[in-house]
Amino acid sequence: MPLDRRSLRVIGFRAITLSITLILVLVMTAIIVGATGYDRVILSAIIREEVRQYREQLTRPGSELPREEVERLVAEYREYLIRTYGLDKPWYQRSLSLIPKVIVLDLHVSQPEVAGVVGLSPPVKVGDVIAVALPRTIVMITVAYIISALIAIPLGPFIAYRRGSTLDKGVITYAAITNAFPTWWIAMLAVALAGFYLGIAPTSYRPIAKLISDFTSNLLSLDVIGLTVTFKDILYYSYLPILVVTFATLGGWLYSARAVAIRVVSEDYVIAARARGLSEGRVVRRYVMRVIAGPILTFVILGLAGSIGGYIITETVFDWPGMGLLYYTSIATGDSPMVLALVYVTTLVYIAARFILEVLYVILDPRVKL
Amino acid sequence: MLERRREVRESLIRYLARSLWSNFKEVWAYNLGKVSVLIIGFMVLASIYSLVTLPPDFPQMWRATDRPPWTLNPKQGYPVWVKYLGIPVSETVSYDNVRLQEARIVVPRGPGDFPPRDLDRILPEYNRSLGIKSLVPIGYIEVYRVSYTLTSNVFPQDVVVILRAKAGEGVNLTGISVIPMVFVTRPDGLVLYTFEGKYTLERLVAGVEVKMRCELFATSYIRHYGLNATVDRVCTLLNRPIFGEPVDARASDFKPVTGEYQITLALWYTGADPRVVERLISKGDISVSTSIRVIGNSYGLLGTDTKGRDLFQGLVYGFPVALIIGFSVAFAIVAIGLVLGVISGYFGGRVDEVIQRLVDVIVNIPLLPLLILVGVAIQTGGWTGWPALTIIMAVLVAFSWGGTTIIVRSMTLSIKAEPYVEAAKALGASTWRIVFRHIIPQIVPYATAVLVFSVPGAIIAEAGLSVLGIDHGLPTWGRILADAQAERGVAYKMWWWVLPPGLMLGLFGFAFVALGFTLETIVEPRLRRR
Amino acid sequence: MRVEDLRVWFPVRKGIIETLLGRVEYVRAVDGISFNVEKAETFCLVGESGCGKTTTARAIMMLVDRSDVKSGRVLFRPHDEVLEEIARIQPNAIVDGEYVDIYKTRGRAEKLIRREVQIIFQDPFGSINPRMKVYDVVEEPLVVHGIGTREERFEAVARALEAVKLTPPEDFMARYPHQLSGGQRQRVAIARALVLNPSMLLADEPVSMLDVSIRAEVLEVFNELKTKRGLSLVFITHDIALARYICDRIAVMYLGKIVEVARADEIIEKPLHPYTRALISAVPDVVPENRLKLRYVPIKGEVPSAIRIPAGCRFRPRCVAYDENEWVRGFCEREEPGLVEVERDHYVACWIPIKRGPEGSSVS
């Protein structure tokens, strides 16, 4: 569908708002880390890493510099870095210098445990670590969301036609309960029950990292037997997280699908179709599902956008080596550059997803006003 | 006439009380409302209970895991009531200020009377016990005895004796020391000499915890059972040889001996003439209070964590914290939303434009990453306790008022167009009067519903942050779950650790959402079902 | 009171982009009307729904956005003391030494005027704050203007409620609006307007939302007020029969303009404007058997939108006289007729009587 000028203006307006938001978040981040003195920690970590590299360079076999000379050069370089990063200046001058580095993710992981989450070891850039962890998070949640959507879309109208029945009440109760409890706590219970008490699921999900890389290498070498084995293992390691996320989200989705469907089934044309003698199933397929698929899909995208941030706690509980565990490990080990980078990437992904959604809205419904 | 006037214009307090009461009655009329009111009432009572029973420095106490009372509790202890479910547990029993059973001066009655026969009279355990006794008590001796019954085949975790001395004003304590000796007399008749040490009275004033030692009796224990095992083997887990007997000659394991145990504590005062000591004690110038605690593997209503902390106390402390955090954040969000929304809606123009754009930015910011950053930053900055929590709450508020502002603004716009607002204007009412008399009273019921809805959000966010490893140091439900998460290997097998805080979080969330729904139904008649 | 060439145009809301491009259209709710109301007179504004009656009243009460008032002024003659006070604090609002231009009043002066002019709204259900008790509603004007002690205010409220026959007043004071019937509410609104003892009262269809039985009650209240208090009353209604019953003079409005003004019996018996005639013939007959007869209402078509007002005479597309009188069509299409005094105290805005004289026009 070609976009008219109006829609383009709307989209442009949104883009500006969201860019401003992103910049604002960055500035706020700088203020937060600056005013609390946290940037000192971050910058020290950066300087330490750079000094280490410099020393390595100087003492590389072949270079014949005497020890004292190396020490002098290193000390000089450290002084230089301290001045460049403004560690000798007040925070408000210093922390702004951090922003460009964060934007291009030019930071190094400072703690080996953090790199270890994705099976790497330092020296490694934060971007590389996130690049491995982010897809793992997205994959787990996308699968769960697709399952939820596949259940909720056909079931929504079915429930809507049985308003007030036991099934209906059950769905509402289910939605209310899963809404009240944090998903990560449900995950705790699931790990405790299935993993520790019953032993039918893993208790730690870190091996999934190796399995996924095995899977891809098997795929590349077309090793069918290896492929099925790793696939089975992957299934074993991922079924519980996916089940939990599906269980936790399904209630809300069923509820909304039901709500949308109730509105649709009481529309005149749907009632008329029923009156014409069309069966419930046909009416649902022909009219209702088509209408409710839209809102539900919107939900999927919006949910995915939020999920990057929202499920990090759940991931931590599973010890799932994605963004959540990355967050947890870098907080626990005090890997400050990584914390900063994670906050930035999560915000970026969220805002980008929101933007995509806004664009979709405009394309799907050109009447959307500013 | 005047009296009638007073009837018509009742006092503000009575008006508020009456409208509160009538609102309550209305809420009570709904099932959902009833449930929520009951849950919230329960939570308020629990908060009061916790404020009354827990010491004001409970948070510091909770963090000090290496100090009593936590060190005196079982580690990973079950809740006491699981015994009714048929799960075998050993009880934790505390004998506080044990009554003195006997006291006398024991001295040899002449040459050859060594060890003195008098000793046998007040402390027969001394001669009967297995163990290496390096000292023979001669002097003033006090004997305390308690009995503990082991009913199930589960080892208690430990026995601790706590001594605390008190001295009268100006009493010269120098020189006087106390040697405690502890004997365990088992149901099978075996007596174990488990402790011997020496403390000056000055030290005892600060309080001393006396723990059993295995080496004292291990060698004779091996000989007694004819074991083919080393002292190290026998002493791997101290509670086992004390409360059990070896299953085989290699002492590969122990099985508990059930029945009545007697724990005997003898306090032997040295360093001064026994008669002087006796006089000081009888005058009350010196007194040593003794408590004996048998640490089973169950404790309290909700058991303990791996550090021995009473999870029931932690859970109970969570109630007031949750209510305070929840209400203050919700109140702040609604207050900001109300003020900005009304300003934006009523005055319009440039102010409106600015507020609207601000809201646009605010609602697009993902909250959790920012909260994490702030949490990590303040943790690095060394903030803990309420100050840390207040900062987190402030950030939570700063990025959550957008939604309320939007709702209040649109409500203000529609109320502003109501004929009665126009009527008030026609009367000459000032802007302030219109806003406060005619607009805000219409919004307040909705704002209340919004407030109630946003109460659980803050506490759930706090819990999430805790689980991610941000430690503000207050015992909250989230903090307890975070501790469990940090020790997931053991903690996840302890349902009494993982289940109750999560249930409370869920209950808390459910109650306020249910109340919010009810209030919404009441203030929005269109939602009311027939 | 004198209203001169009042125009109220509401901009039609469009998207931001249209606004930026400056393409603004207006609803010309009131499009240049003038009239005057004498002391102790009851003046009626009659016209069909949407012709701008309420907007006129709101404009007089300074309730429309001042930027929407495109021209005209409203001059009001208050009590002498009030006039003196306003002359002191805001001399620029005084016109001809005895009138106050209410749009020039600000702050205290505005408040003084508001005390003198009161309005009763069309909708008794919306115009009372549902969260206030009757007592607080009626007391509010006194509080706003800082009148009396609490005890005096109580007396005043009781008197006002008695005046509108809500007796005994104490029974009603503690009630909330939802505990009142529609007629009672409208009477509360009237009491609120009366409690300040205004010299001018605007009543915007005070009985249109009420059913017939209650209507009589409320009208009775008005009739009594007129005779007892001697206040000037602007009575707005779409019911010309009712207007005749209550008014001294009647002005007929069509699409934001006054098309005919005259004494009540005169306008009913000798209507000059084709629209007035249509209004009169649309009144159902009181005699039951006549009601069943199909009556001929001399009008055609629908009310045009107030955004696109026809050029020339705005009534032309619906005018039967225009169809019948070929000779006048040129005028009708070219120019809008002004309000002309065709007979003594009888003004009309129609080319036919203006050009031909009143006698000839009333024939067709």
Ligand SMILES: Nc1ncnc2c1ncn2[C@@H]1O[C@H](COP(=O)(O)OP(=O)(O)OP(=O)(O)O)[C@@H](O)[C@H]1O
């Ligand atoms: N605030 C406003 N903004 C835009 N248009 C308005 C506004 N108020 C009134 N109008 C329009 O102005 C015109 C006149 O409205 P008004 O309320 O004065 O009519 P009325 O004669 O009182 O009708 P009724 O007998 O139905 O009460 C109508 O077309 C209406 O849609």
Ligand SMILES: [Mg+2]
């Ligand atoms: Mg009107």
